[in-house]
Amino acid sequence: MSLDARISVDERGVDAALTVPHGETLALLGPNGSGKSTVLAAIAGTLRPQRGHARLDERTLHALDRDMPAQWRHPRERRIGLVTQRADLFPALPVIDNIAYGLRARGLSRGHAREEARSWLARADLLGLADRRPTTLSAGQARRVAIVRALAAQPDALMLDEPFAGVDVEAAQQLRALVAEQTRSITTVIATHEVLDAHLLASQVAVLAGGAVVEAGSTATVLTRPRTEFAAAMAGRILLRGEAQDGALVTPDGARLPANTSEVARGASALVAISPLEVRIATAGQRADLTDTVRLLEPRGDLVRVTGATLAADVAPHQAAGLAVGADVGWRVTAPPVAYAA
Numbered sequence: 001m002s003l004d005a006r007i008s009v010d011e012r013g014v015d016a017a018l019t020v021p022h023g024e025t026l027a028l029l030g031p032n033g034s035g036k037s038t039v040l041a042a043i044a045g046t047l048r049p050q051r052g053h054a055r056l057d058e059r060t061l062h063a064l065d066r067d068m069p070a071q072w073r074h075p076r077e078r079r080i081g082l083v084t085q086r087a088d089l090f091p092a093l094p095v096i097d098n099i100a101y102g103l104r105a106r107g108l109s110r111g112h113a114r115e116e117a118r119s120w121l122a123r124a125d126l127l128g129l130a131d132r133r134p135t136t137l138s139a140g141q142a143r144r145v146a147i148v149r150a151l152a153a154q155p156d157a158l159m160l161d162e163p164f165a166g167v168d169v170e171a172a173q174q175l176r177a178l179v180a181e182q183t184r185s186i187t188t189v190i191a192t193h194e195v196l197d198a199h200l201l202a203s204q205v206a207v208l209a210g211g212a213v214v215e216a217g218s219t220a221t222v223l224t225r226p227r228t229e230f231a232a233a234m235a236g237r238i239l240l241r242g243e244a245q246d247g248a249l250v251t252p253d254g255a256r257l258p259a260n261t262s263e264v265a266r267g268a269s270a271l272v273a274i275s276p277l278e279v280r281i282a283t284a285g286q287r288a289d290l291t292d293t294v295r296l297l298e299p300r301g302d303l304v305r306v307t308g309a310t311l312a313a314d315v316a317p318h319q320a321a322g323l324a325v326g327a328d329v330g331w332r333v334t335a336p337p338v339a340y341a342a
């Protein structure tokens, strides 16, 4: 079922609209405080906005539009799953019954629901926790149980709020695979700070900033042709704005970066998103594509990131030797990046 939601929460500065096609997963990206949790909670129905609606196909889950009767029913009745950052397990029930709860709501007998719950726990390598009370779990264990509980309930739509935060690398990998497999036909929104989640789980991406969606589209488009600095940073790229000229993007301060400008009209506003791995430092005697001033030098794994006012490059340490903050640097691009319409 396709999701169509509009959420306005004035006191949190949120006014965001989202659509997710049937069975697809949308990654909701955005800096801290941009409104991701608020949007998810409001779609799931645990937070009541001032104005808004959420619809799955033709079914109105809830609506507060002025011309509609206000309705905001219990999340269970709407068949929307929500995994919050706090996990929110039922504290009085052992883990097994937390999972069985959603299965019983689907009509399974107590015995059958517990049997099913066991197999769900086994799939996430959590069977050892079956009889534990939620209060005795670590935060990461609680998060893993909450994800399994949401998947086991097989909702029509699923809201996951930073589901893998605080989960160790190995368990997160296993859970990502389980979430990917189980949400194939569930319309899902996943708020995340991990670009990996967008790549592995989501066909769509929306970027929230200041409570509004500032960028949305297919994952491939948003992450290779970002329109905001935030989306570019998530994709590990530097965003340059300027004017398309023949074979170059000319920035407002006059820097001229070689670019493939075949997609944009001459003189049009354009963007380029370039990875620091596609930028080299011109050595003595080499012609630089662009000259710049070093602003920052920092380690990046085995490489050194050299950041200038306009561009940055990830280079081997010996290539950065001799550079210091304030020094002049010449950049070379390995291939002219594609300029796209702003």
Ligand SMILES: Nc1ncnc2c1ncn2[C@@H]1O[C@H](COP(=O)(O)OP(=O)(O)OP(=O)(O)O)[C@@H](O)[C@H]1O
Binding pocket: 011, 012, 013, 030, 031, 032, 033, 034, 035, 036, 037, 038, 039
């Ligand atoms: N319980 C609350 N009461 C009042 N304001 C809140 C509450 N929770 C969040 N806010 C505010 O609402 C805005 C949106 O917060 P929200 O938690 O939705 O952002 P987020 O994008 O999920 O952030 P994060 O990445 O840190 O989880 C922020 O300005 C925040 O300070």
